[in-house]
Amino acid sequence: MTDPQEYSRRASAWLEANARDLPRDAGLAASRAFMARLHDAGYSGITWPAEYGGQGLTAAEERAFQQAARGFALPIGVFGIGLGMCGPTLLSIGTEEHKRRYIEPLLRGEEIWCQMFSEPGAGSDVASLQTRAVRDGDAWVVNGQKVWTSVARQADLGLLIARTDVDLPKHRGITMFIIDMHDPGVTVRPLRDMTGESHFNEVFFDDVRVPADRIVGEVNEGWSAAVTTLLHERVSIGTGAARTERPASFAALAAAARGRGLLADPAVRDLLVDLYLRERAFDLFNARLSQEIKAGIQPGARGSVAKLLLSDLTLAGADAATEILGPETVAYDDDGTIAAALSWAPGMALGGGTSEIMRNIIGDRVLGLPREPQVDRAIPFRDLKVGTQAEEAGR
Numbered sequence: 001m002t003d004p005q006e007y008s009r010r011a012s013a014w015l016e017a018n019a020r021d022l023p024r025d026a027g028l029a030a031s032r033a034f035m036a037r038l039h040d041a042g043y044s045g046i047t048w049p050a051e052y053g054g055q056g057l058t059a060a061e062e063r064a065f066q067q068a069a070r071g072f073a074l075p076i077g078v079f080g081i082g083l084g085m086c087g088p089t090l091l092s093i094g095t096e097e098h099k100r101r102y103i104e105p106l107l108r109g110e111e112i113w114c115q116m117f118s119e120p121g122a123g124s125d126v127a128s129l130q131t132r133a134v135r136d137g138d139a140w141v142v143n144g145q146k147v148w149t150s151v152a153r154q155a156d157l158g159l160l161i162a163r164t165d166v167d168l169p170k171h172r173g174i175t176m177f178i179i180d181m182h183d184p185g186v187t188v189r190p191l192r193d194m195t196g197e198s199h200f201n202e203v204f205f206d207d208v209r210v211p212a213d214r215i216v217g218e219v220n221e222g223w224s225a226a227v228t229t230l231l232h233e234r235v236s237i238g239t240g241a242a243r244t245e246r247p248a249s250f251a252a253l254a255a256a257a258r259g260r261g262l263l264a265d266p267a268v269r270d271l272l273v274d275l276y277l278r279e280r281a282f283d284l285f286n287a288r289l290s291q292e293i294k295a296g297i298q299p300g301a302r303g304s305v306a307k308l309l310l311s312d313l314t315l316a317g318a319d320a321a322t323e324i325l326g327p328e329t330v331a332y333d334d335d336g337t338i339a340a341a342l343s344w345a346p347g348m349a350l351g352g353g354t355s356e357i358m359r360n361i362i363g364d365r366v367l368g369l370p371r372e373p374q375v376d377r378a379i380p381f382r383d384l385k386v387g388t389q390a391e392e393a394g395r
């Protein structure tokens with residue numbers, strides 16, 4: 001490890017020279033150019049293996065960079081799914097060829113990734129998915145629909161899970177594929193959400209041919225591949241948010257309450273103390289996860305604790321903001337941050353798995369409580385009444 005203080009000083013100087021006053025929404029071309037500069041400077045993929053384009057450094061350098069980056073709004077959100085989920089999945093279970101082909105372009109911002117798991121009839125119970133992939137010579141032919149796919153409109157590539165064997169039980173006949181989003185037969189339709197923007201999309205597959213060498217993991221073993229991605233997702237959502245400024249934070253709302261002469265109001269103090277305690281619990285839990293990752297201990301299902309704490313904290317921040325700012329919360333403030341954060345808050349408790357599902361996972365896999373009964377675990381998928389199969393069965 002290099003001297004952390006020296007590393008952090010150099011990172012701060014680089015950020016000051018290259019990232020100060022960048023617009024939060026810089027546009028796609030500017031975001032890609034920024035990622036390339038970040039990579040050239042040695043700050044993209046800090047802990048990723050050097051042979052695939054990473055910097056091959058340790059979690060200590062990563063943390064030093066993240067500390068230096070606090071207070072900067074880096075325009076790299078569109079790469080979040082690639083960096084937080086798809087890339088780590090390929091590094092864990094991709095082939096050597098996948099790593100050589102896909103990792104460096106991701107780290108340089110040349111290719112944007114999305115993750116295509118959820119379907120209209122398969123969200124929390126994503127193993128009920130119905131998108132099909134059928135073998136045809138040296139390729140697989142994909143048909144079906146995904147929904148809520150973040151950044152699909154901007155994406156060049158995506159990880160897809162599709163059903164490859166309907167005779168196996170629902171968790172076992174699934175395979176993970178790398179999809180080229182520009183291939184014929186892939187159609188992306190944006191969905192407008194309540195922030196007024198289109199963060200997520202529907203994706204349709206009509207006879208999309210996917211070469212067999214784009215399978216990630218093994219045929220029919222896509223469920224464990226998907227679990228790998230989801231574990232990375234929850235850690236990445238939790239720890240990623242730990243590094244970003246929260247507009248409806250304790251500090252911001254306490255200042256707003258003081259400015260409005262509300263600090264003596266016991267109800268307001270109660271809200272603020274509750275928010276402070278949640279922030280401390282979240283920050284300390286994440287500090288602990290980071291230390292453990294640094295020591296080589298993988299968080300596993302405890303990533304769900306970080307995700308749940310963050311969802312609850314975000315919703316508590318939104319409630320407190322509404323109480324303290326009153327009608328002002330519905331008007332966009334100067335840079336729109338409070339109002340945008342409020343309308344984004346409920347999505348935090350859904351995306352990456354809902355809070356109820358996080359509680360199930362924590363009960364089951366962190367606390368060792370009895371599992372939820374699952375009567376359909378051993379039944380061939382074709383016999384299950386899920387999604388459109390349920391409608392067909394009811395006819």
Ligand SMILES: Cc1cc2nc3c(=O)[nH]c(=O)nc-3n(C[C@H](O)[C@H](O)[C@H](O)COP(=O)(O)OP(=O)(O)OC[C@H]3O[C@@H](n4cnc5c(N)ncnc54)[C@H](O)[C@@H]3O)c2cc1C
Pocket residue numbers: 114115116117118119120122123124125147148149150151200347348350351352353354355356357360
């Ligand atoms: C901001 C955002 C971004 C997203 N991005 C992506 C993406 O990039 N890729 C992707 O594939 N998906 C994405 N999603 C989809 C997300 O993963 C799903 O919304 C989520 O898994 C829930 O599925 P659902 O919406 O079908 O709800 P459902 O599964 O239908 O759930 C409805 C309600 O029932 C509850 N429920 C369901 N099952 C149980 C149970 N067993 N026990 C207790 N309660 C239960 C849920 O908690 C929820 O309150 C995104 C969603 C959001 C909000």
